[in-house]
Amino acid sequence: MPCKRFHVVENAVRFSFMTGTEWWRTAVIYQIYPRSFADANGDGMGDLAGITGRLPALRDLGIDAIWLSPFYTSPQHDAGYDVADYCDVDPIFGSLADFDTLVRTAHELAIRVIVDLVPNHSSSDHPWFQAALAAPEGSAERAHYIFREGKGEMGELPPNNWESVFGGNAWTRVTNPDGTPGQWYLHLFDTTQPDFDWDNEWVRAQFRGVLRFWLDRGADGFRVDVAHGMIKAAGLPDYTAPVEGGSMGGASVLEPGIIAEWAETAPYWAQGGVHEIYRDWRLVLDEYPGQRILAAEAWVDPLRRVAEWVRPDEMHQAFNFAYLETPWSGPALRRVVDDSLEAFSAVGAPSTWVLSNHDVVRHASRLALTAENLQGHGIGPKTAGLPDPVVGLQRARAATALMLALPGSSYLYQGEELGLPEVIDLPDASREDPTWFRTNGERYGRDGCRVPLPWEGSAPSYGFGPTSASWLPQPAGWGALARDAQDGVAGSTLELYKLALRLRREHALGLGSVEWRGGFGDEVVHFRNGGVVVVANTGTEPIELPAGELLLDSEPIAGRTLPGDTTAWLRA
Ligand code: GLC
Numbered sequence: 001m002p003c004k005r006f007h008v009v010e011n012a013v014r015f016s017f018m019t020g021t022e023w024w025r026t027a028v029i030y031q032i033y034p035r036s037f038a039d040a041n042g043d044g045m046g047d048l049a050g051i052t053g054r055l056p057a058l059r060d061l062g063i064d065a066i067w068l069s070p071f072y073t074s075p076q077h078d079a080g081y082d083v084a085d086y087c088d089v090d091p092i093f094g095s096l097a098d099f100d101t102l103v104r105t106a107h108e109l110a111i112r113v114i115v116d117l118v119p120n121h122s123s124s125d126h127p128w129f130q131a132a133l134a135a136p137e138g139s140a141e142r143a144h145y146i147f148r149e150g151k152g153e154m155g156e157l158p159p160n161n162w163e164s165v166f167g168g169n170a171w172t173r174v175t176n177p178d179g180t181p182g183q184w185y186l187h188l189f190d191t192t193q194p195d196f197d198w199d200n201e202w203v204r205a206q207f208r209g210v211l212r213f214w215l216d217r218g219a220d221g222f223r224v225d226v227a228h229g230m231i232k233a234a235g236l237p238d239y240t241a242p243v244e245g246g247s248m249g250g251a252s253v254l255e256p257g258i259i260a261e262w263a264e265t266a267p268y269w270a271q272g273g274v275h276e277i278y279r280d281w282r283l284v285l286d287e288y289p290g291q292r293i294l295a296a297e298a299w300v301d302p303l304r305r306v307a308e309w310v311r312p313d314e315m316h317q318a319f320n321f322a323y324l325e326t327p328w329s330g331p332a333l334r335r336v337v338d339d340s341l342e343a344f345s346a347v348g349a350p351s352t353w354v355l356s357n358h359d360v361v362r363h364a365s366r367l368a369l370t371a372e373n374l375q376g377h378g379i380g381p382k383t384a385g386l387p388d389p390v391v392g393l394q395r396a397r398a399a400t401a402l403m404l405a406l407p408g409s410s411y412l413y414q415g416e417e418l419g420l421p422e423v424i425d426l427p428d429a430s431r432e433d434p435t436w437f438r439t440n441g442e443r444y445g446r447d448g449c450r451v452p453l454p455w456e457g458s459a460p461s462y463g464f465g466p467t468s469a470s471w472l473p474q475p476a477g478w479g480a481l482a483r484d485a486q487d488g489v490a491g492s493t494l495e496l497y498k499l500a501l502r503l504r505r506e507h508a509l510g511l512g513s514v515e516w517r518g519g520f521g522d523e524v525v526h527f528r529n530g531g532v533v534v535v536a537n538t539g540t541e542p543i544e545l546p547a548g549e550l551l552l553d554s555e556p557i558a559g560r561t562l563p564g565d566t567t568a569w570l571r572a
Pocket residue numbers: 078081082118189225226297358359
């Protein structure tokens with residue numbers, strides 16, 4: 001059942017701010033996780049009306065666009081990354097009319113709206129998968145997904161040895177309508193997320209329809225989920241994991257070398273065939289006015305390979321996870337900035353930068369973890385060497401001040417502008433991430449970065465919604481981090497973000513370049529971008545700032561002394 005097209009009469013607002021240079025080359029894009037941003041109806045789950053009501057706060061922050069994590073019809077086994085209808089809104093988030101209001105309001109505030117597209121897999125509740133289950137082996141319906149015979153005498157063994165990203169086997173055996181055991185289907189993620197067969201033209205045609213459905217409704221583009229996984233190596237060969245014990249061996253995605261080796265060698269990541277799909281999508285986007293964009297979530301390594309996703313006829317942006325994974329260290333940061341600028345500029349694309357998202361430990365906690373306990377998929381009460389919140393926040397502020405001075409486009413994750421830490425001590429009973437369940441609690445999963453936002457320090461649920469309900473419990477003490485407790489308060493994290501975003505715009509840093517300067521030793525990242533000189537001290541020894549008017553300091557500094565874990569911007 002193809003998506004019903006919806007014909008929007010393009011409004012004047014869209015074009016009043018949508019002309020001129022290619023906006024996405026310099027944009028600051030703010031990720032909204034709809035479950036946790038703002039709840040208008042008081043059921044404890046964020047919703048689209050809640051987002052619309054809070055958009056003025058994002059205009060005041062100074063961002064250019066929002067990216068909405070999935071709000072589509074979904075049984076929510078993976079927080080909406082399990083889509084049961086690509087062309088509708090789940091009732092827990094509202095309706096298509098709420099989406100239209102959100103887009104209209106955002107455009108009136110000169111904020112573009114990017115939606116999340118989840119094309120690697122659907123929900124097992126999707127009618128296409130249900131039809132595949134009901135249809136016989138070898139049918140056209142089954143061919144939309146990846147069904148295979150099992151190995152072993154009775155087909156009792158999975159077709160190959162692939163493991164799910166969330167832990168456990170990547171194959172599940174189905175039961176035939178007559179009760180006998182049947183074929184197996186592939187799910188690189190949860191059992192409720194069957195992978196599509198993207199070699200099938202019918203699948204491709206359906207997704208062209210999905211793109212048009214949201215573009216017609218005014219979406220400014222798509223963040224493409226698992227954009228490195230849609231094509232699998234022919235014959236689905238076995239894979240020997242680089243580390244013991246699984247596809248990621250239970251290891252952290254932030255452990256140096258792990259993601260690199262896995263991303264390079266697994267027969268389901270970064271297969272050359274994916275690019276044909278994006279070239280096709282690019283043609284669809286280019287039919288629309290107003291510079292609609294595609295942004296790849298591609299956990300690929302090294303950066304020059306990520307750049308393949310943003311060649312001129314493919315996507316516009318790709319997330320720079322190498323940057324996210326870089327420790328708070330001068331030499332490592334200089335190297336990743338150089339590598340990023342070189343790799344992306346070689347294909348004429350802007351580099352992107354990102355420090356946090358809904359899948360990783362918030363950087364206000366992550367940057368205070370030691371190399372031994374870095375965890376991409378969550379930390380919890382029993383993690384060894386828990387991060388120091390004071391050190392973490394100070395480094396996070398310094399790291400953000402560094403990131404927002406870099407040329408290109410930056411992504412922010414909701415709540416980082418409040419300095420929110422990872423919530424480490426969530427009660428186990430409240431956890432929802434499939435990673436937690438599929439590893440029997442061995443990996444805590446990603447709930448700790450998904451806790452609903454505090455808006456008003458003294459309101460129930462800290463103003464997340466009109467009641468005290470919150471789908472994940474908010475920590476006591478978050479009142480002090482609430483937006484209203486920081487708004488207009490000199491030195492607050494929120495004011496630091498606002499200042500950085502305003503200066504970034506005024507000095508056109510997004511269009512600039514990095515001209516390295518030295519003079520302070522290895523742990524100091526020192527460069528000029530146009531009219532601004534940036535000094536980020538990742539070490540512990542204070543340094544004397546060079547000459548120049550102080551434009552921004554990530555911590556209030558006394559005189560001209562820049563302490564460790566602090567960043568300053570000076571007028572060049
Ligand atoms: C992406 C999403 C993540 C989701 C997974 C499966 O990595 O960012 O949240 O669980 O894809 O869709």
